[in-house]
Amino acid sequence: MIIDVAKIAKSCKIKLPDLITRPVGRKLYATVKEKLEFAGRGETVLLDFAGVKVIDSSCIDELIVRLIQDSYARDFYIKLRNVSPISEINIDSVFSSYSNYRDRRIAVVREELGRNNKFYIGPLSETERDVIDYLRLNHRASVTDLSIFSGMEKETASSLIDGLTSIRVIKKENGDFISI
Amino acid sequence: MSGSENRSVLLPDRFRDPYTFENVISMQGDILDCGCADLSRVEFIEPYSMVSFLLMGRTFLRLKGEKLRLLNIPMHLNQYLHRMDFFTEGVFNVTQPVEHNLMLKRSVASKRLIEITGIPNKERQSVNVISSVIALFRKRAPGILKFWMDESVIDYFVTVISELCQNIFEHSLDTGYLAIQTYKSGSENIARLVISDSGIGMMQSFGSRPDVVYGSGAELIEMALTQPLSSKREFGYGLCQVNTIVERLKGTLFIRSESSSLTALYNKKDKSGKHLFHRNGLAHFDGTQISISLSA
Numbered sequence: 001m002i003i004d005v006a007k008i009a010k011s012c013k014i015k016l017p018d019l020i021t022r023p024v025g026r027k028l029y030a031t032v033k034e035k036l037e038f039a040g041r042g043e044t045v046l047l048d049f050a051g052v053k054v055i056d057s058s059c060i061d062e063l064i065v066r067l068i069q070d071s072y073a074r075d076f077y078i079k080l081r082n083v084s085p086i087s088e089i090n091i092d093s094v095f096s097s098y099s100n101y102r103d104r105r106i107a108v109v110r111e112e113l114g115r116n117n118k119f120y121i122g123p124l125s126e127t128e129r130d131v132i133d134y135l136r137l138n139h140r141a142s143v144t145d146l147s148i149f150s151g152m153e154k155e156t157a158s159s160l161i162d163g164l165t166s167i168r169v170i171k172k173e174n175g176d177f178i179s180i
Numbered sequence: 181m182s183g184s185e186n187r188s189v190l191l192p193d194r195f196r197d198p199y200t201f202e203n204v205i206s207m208q209g210d211i212l213d214c215g216c217a218d219l220s221r222v223e224f225i226e227p228y229s230m231v232s233f234l235l236m237g238r239t240f241l242r243l244k245g246e247k248l249r250l251l252n253i254p255m256h257l258n259q260y261l262h263r264m265d266f267f268t269e270g271v272f273n274v275t276q277p278v279e280h281n282l283m284l285k286r287s288v289a290s291k292r293l294i295e296i297t298g299i300p301n302k303e304r305q306s307v308n309v310i311s312s313v314i315a316l317f318r319k320r321a322p323g324i325l326k327f328w329m330d331e332s333v334i335d336y337f338v339t340v341i342s343e344l345c346q347n348i349f350e351h352s353l354d355t356g357y358l359a360i361q362t363y364k365s366g367s368e369n370i371a372r373l374v375i376s377d378s379g380i381g382m383m384q385s386f387g388s389r390p391d392v393v394y395g396s397g398a399e400l401i402e403m404a405l406t407q408p409l410s411s412k413r414e415f416g417y418g419l420c421q422v423n424t425i426v427e428r429l430k431g432t433l434f435i436r437s438e439s440s441s442l443t444a445l446y447n448k449k450d451k452s453g454k455h456l457f458h459r460n461g462l463a464h465f466d467g468t469q470i471s472i473s474l475s476a
Contacts, residue, residue: 017318021307021310054339057418057421061417089424090339093417100408
């Protein structure tokens with residue numbers, strides 16, 4: 001499912017190109033949530049931010065963080081597209097704060113390579129980054145494949161991959177792991 | 181002070197930056213007692229001092245129910261203050277209005293400033309104002325940020341304006357003001373963004389968070405800048421985000437709240453050098469006043 005955020009903003013009479021303040025985030029979230037009623041289990045929801053320049057931390061908190069939280073309960077995956085450099089910085093900052101203050105990390109994958117030279121935003125380790133990059137190139141891999149690739153013991157690799165699965169930046173399907 | 185019935189406080193020419201303006205703040209008691217200020221000595225007013233002086237006038241109006249009288253405003257200053265909509269709030273009684281034909285023209289001068297804009301303390305109204313201010317900023321940014329021109333700098337400023345304006349209605353419980361101007365000081369070009377209020381200051385606001393422990397007001401300001409603290413929520417992002425951006429832009433950040441201030445000089449930061457400066461025990465001034473500057 002592709003969600004065109006700018007189009008939704010226009011339908012909510014929100015002025016573009018900037019998505020700022022909590023009320024704006026709440027309004028967008030309510031509309032996106034309605035659309036997500038039609039998302040299937042395990043589906044990837046692509047949030048496309050084309051036409052959006054700045055998303056501030058309040059809006060990120062009300063929209064993206066809440067959608068990620070919903071994705072755990074409702075079993076869908078979030079992926080971002082066309083995130084501007086400043087929005088990337090803002091999202092990263094919100095996710096880092098969130099992860100520091102709650103005993104749970106949050107991260108999100110993105111379609112294009114960011115300024116951070118990563119295909120995700122959030123506080124992940126270098127090894128986790130390597131796993132995401134590997135899956136992005138190979139699409140599907142087993143724990144054994146990832147253990148060989150990373151040079152980690154199978155048990156360690158399995159635990160790391162489970163961690164990435166639990167924060168929904170990779171998917172588990174029939175025992176294998178696939179990219180979002 | 182001079183005279184008895186028509187006495188006034190003679191203000192010094194200390195409206196040049198947040199540090200010199202401390203002189204004027206220390207005279208606030210006299211100004212509020214007297215109800216009349218003489219600006220004949222003032223040659224220059226930059227945005228931070230202008231907005232802080234406006235807050236002082238508003239405090240006087242709230243306390244005494246009457247407008248603070250301003251005397252002997254030099255013509256160029258009077259023109260500038262009119263141009264920045266300083267008198268639009270109606271908190272001052274000005275004895276010498278500027279003739280219409282002497283007013284600074286808006287169409288020409290609009291490129292490098294944003295006039296004083298009230299940020300309401302109610303969420304719904306505030307959101308509309310913030311959205312309008314940002315739209316206006318985007319329109320005027322090529323002039324305001326002429327010496328720092330880069331699309332990303334505009335987006336950085338949009339984030340900063342948004343975060344700081346939201347702090348006004350979320351934390352200060354009072355209306356505040358925003359103003360922006362690029363001006364020349366000697367050979368230096370300065371772009372200054374000011375967002376200030378005279379509501380609840382940071383120390384008072386964090387009174388509801390006994391788990392946030394700090395030694396002095398300036399220390400609390402530093403904590404709020406460098407850690408995702410919030411007085412209302414479990415954690416917050418706003419000031420941290422602003423601090424990160426000002427550091428990236430190598431700008432300077434000045435925050436004053438109640439009787440403390442913090443200055444962050446990211447333009448002078450090097451690997452070993454100190455760049456955060458605390459001040460405590462300043463004359464009390466309600467609320468929080470923030471100035472962000474870039475220089476070129």
